[in-house]
Amino acid sequence: MRIAVIGAGALGGTFATLLAQAGHDVTVTARGAGLAAIRERGIRLEGGFGKGQSHPTALERLTETPDLALVCTKAQDAEAAIGDNAAVLDGAAVIVIQNGLDGVDTARRLLPGSECFGALSIIAANYTEPGLVTVTTAAPTYLGRGSGPADQATRHWQAVLAEAVPTQAIDNFVGAQWTKLVVNMLNALPAITGLSVQSVVAHRGLRRIMTLSMREAVRVGLGRGIRFGSMQALGHRRLRVFALLPVWAGQVLPLMMRARMGTVPNLGSTLQSVRRGQRTEVDHLNGVVVREARLAGTAAPVNTRLTALVHEVEQRGSFLTATEVVERFSRSR
Structure with missing residues (x-):
């Protein structure tokens, strides 16, 4: 063929x-x-x-x-x-x-x-x-x-x-796209810090931010009337429960994803683009959560901040430390 x-x-x-x-x-x-x-x-x-x-x-x-x-x-x-x-x-x-x-x-x-x-x-x-x-x-x-x-x-x-x-x-491919969008919340923080996905998830402060971005994406999807599709042991029922969990309990989701990756450093596609000096697709990942939140009549402050930080790294050509990222989010509360 x-x-x-x-x-x-x-x-x-x-x-x-x-x-x-x-x-x-x-x-x-x-x-x-x-x-x-x-x-x-x-x-x-x-x-x-x-x-x-x-x-x-x-x-x-x-x-x-x-x-x-x-x-x-x-x-x-x-x-x-x-x-x-x-x-x-x-x-x-x-x-x-x-x-x-x-x-x-x-x-x-x-x-x-x-x-x-x-x-x-x-x-x-x-x-x-x-x-x-x-x-x-x-x-x-x-x-x-x-x-x-x-x-x-x-x-x-x-x-x-x-x-x-x-x-x-x-x-339900459309629902599965939303499930993958939640999974792709793994991408922004590596692009901001230069760390692998595994290293980001291992960092307590960064893992908390990642969990917040995932939970926000799920809540926006539910607000848009999406029934999440099933893939990689995730589906509508599990994600609905995740959206209701406190952040400390919800961190099991990125930890589960990290376990599936193994030990070879996963850079994530957005970090690879940054390292090559190319424009990233953050506007189609975290940024699309922000767009869909507006359409649902709500806000997505965590993904708004992550989108802005990826663009900041793109423009300045250098990464932020994990401490700087956590402090930025602490100040924005």
């Missing part, structure tokens, strides 16, 4: 390599040093899925319509990336593998002739250098669309992806 992967970073490089190893004809889009490295040496994969290498066709823009396209860019780059390739993408099946809430809707709007799906990947991977991806946590990917049961088309593409990458078709 002809499969295009738009955005050959950490996730895109992982999917491209595993799909090529499964026998598919893979084309990737990339730019700059990444494009040059892939053309010269291919994509090297290390870590959780084992060692592998692929030599996909590497282009700045697609030139032919694939059977299936995976959009693996950062959330803030999705519209431009899809738009750049719309002339050949429209009519292909498209799976948006992305954080945030808006990717599938963006694809539907720009590609009216395509069947569009969303995928939520729990794979943790570091884009170590151009053309090299290290998977720190090998985990499932969840595929679906809409708020109803997984349909036949979803199950078809799940079977295709599952030949290469552990993939499950899920019901």
Whole structure:
């Protein structure tokens, strides 16, 4: 099958390599040093899925319509990336593998002739250098669309992806996006402090802030009438209970997530962007909680502050210490 992967970073490089190893004809889009490295040496994969290498066709823009396209860019780059390739993408099946809430809707709007799906990947991977991806946590990917049961088309593409990458078709994909959004509250504090996710969760003060941001995200989702989807042992009932817990008890959630990561430092995608000097997707993570809170007629002060601090780090080019972060939140009470 002809499969295009738009955005050959950490996730895109992982999917491209595993799909090529499964026998598919893979084309990737990339730019700059990444494009040059892939053309010269291919994509090297290390870590959780084992060692592998692929030599996909590497282009700045697609030139032919694939059977299936995976959009693996950062959330803030999705519209431009899809738009750049719309002339050949429209009519292909498209799976948006992305954080945030808006990717599938963006694809539907720009590609009216395509069947569009969303995928939520729990794979943790570091884009170590151009053309090299290290998977720190090998985990499932969840595929679906809409708020109803997984349909036949979803199950078809799940079977295709599952030949290469552990993939499950899920019901209530929109609810699962919100569940993943809660999980993605892990990202901001590493980007602010430069610490791994495991180190942030191990720090009592930072873990408290992370718990507050997660609880706030759940409460905003409930205020928007969301029924959270099930993934990674999280679901609507458990998250509703979590939203009611005092902060000291709710800290079991980030501690549980840390335990699943193992000991290899998980940098989080937002910290990786900061280290590369790239714009982060914080506005589509913590920032989208703030947006949805406004739509629900409420506020999200914790995620408002975290969004601002990530932008501060982006602008100043240096991290805050854990003590500075805790003090900032103490002053904002």
